[in-house]
Amino acid sequence: MRELSLHILDIVQNSISAGATLIEIDIQEDVASDLLGIDIKDNGRGMSSETLKTVSDPFVTTRTTRKVGLGLSLLKSAAELCGGQMNISSTLGKGTEVKVTFIYSHIDRVPLGDMSETLLTLVMCNPHIDFIYRHAVNKSEFWFDTREIKQMIEGVEINNTEVVSWMRQYLNEQIKSLYGGVL
Ligand SMILES: Nc1ncnc2c1ncn2[C@@H]1O[C@H](COP(=O)(O)OP(=O)(O)O)[C@@H](O)[C@H]1O
Ligand SMILES: [Mg+2]
Numbered sequence: 538m539r540e541l542s543l544h545i546l547d548i549v550q551n552s553i554s555a556g557a558t559l560i561e562i563d564i565q566e567d568v569a570s571d572l573l574g575i576d577i578k579d580n581g582r583g584m585s586s587e588t589l590k591t592v593s594d595p596f597v598t599t600r601t602t603r604k605v606g607l608g609l610s611l612l613k614s615a616a617e618l619c620g621g622q623m624n625i626s627s628t629l630g631k632g633t634e635v636k637v638t639f640i641y642s643h644i645d646r647v648p649l650g651d652m653s654e655t656l657l658t659l660v661m662c663n664p665h666i667d668f669i670y671r672h673a674v675n676k677s678e679f680w681f682d683t684r685e686i687k688q689m690i691e692g693v694e695i696n697n698t699e700v701v702s703w704m705r706q707y708l709n710e711q712i713k714s715l716y717g718g719v720l
Contacts, residue, residue: 540650541575541639544615547608548577548635549659553666555581555633560659561669564652568675571641572621573649578634584627592625612637619643653708656681660704661696674715681708 538544545562552560557579565574584592593613612635613623621638639646656670660683670681683695690700 538611538615539647541573541615541647542650542652542655544608544612545575545577545652546655546658548612551608552577552579552581552633553663555579555583557581557632557666559667559669561671562656563671564649564673566641566649566672566674568641573639573641573646574636575638576634576636578632580632583629583631583633585629589625589627593623609635615639615647619646653705653712656708657701657705661701664694664696672712672715677715677717679711679715681711 538547549560549562559580561576561578563574563576563578565572567573593609609623609625616623616637616639620640620643623635623637625633625635627633652670652672656668659666660668667683667687668681669683670679672679686700686704687695690697693700695701
């Protein structure tokens with residue numbers, strides 16, 4: 538995929554399919570250690586140890602509509618192509634965590650993409666799921682939690698047009714400032 542944000546969208550989709558009510562997306566960009574890390578954690582139904590063992594194999598899926606599962610295996614290949622790796626931990630009934638790393642400066646590492654729009658899409662399409670987004674760039678850090686937003690807007694739907702445009706502006710500003718405003 539051309540942007541890491543598309544992988545993120547795809548991996549979060551697994552969490553949604555697994556019935557998660559809280560999904561945490563954590564991005565770390567660190568030039569000093571030359572690493573980009575993405576962690577996606579959910580409280581969905583989790584996987585059995587049998588599924589977990591085979592899950593990054595493209596020919597394994599519990600889907601009934603198509604025989605191959607691609608999301609995790611594609612992400613794993615992308616990471617390994619960039620000198621990184623993917624690790625998944627999962628407990629049945631508790632949840633799943635997918636952790637992936639990339640060498641930051643690797644020539645084949647695709648850009649992160651538009652995390653602000655990715656997050657907004659997720660929040661708008663899944664107003665009843667809560668998302669925690671953490672993004673660190675070197676020593677700057679940003680944190681966004683839909684549970685806090687929902688408290689602030691007191692009963693107004695989180696996908697209300699005005700709330701969405703406020704969140705868009707807020708996310709764009711905050712993420713931009715992580716990069717020292719140079720993005
Ligand atoms: N967060 C998750 N929670 C529970 N099961 C998961 C999760 N992510 C992946 N899985 C399991 O791993 C399988 C493979 O996932 P993936 O590679 O994205 O392919 P697909 O979604 O097309 O099946 C899924 O079908 C599902 O059974
Ligand atoms: Mg999938």
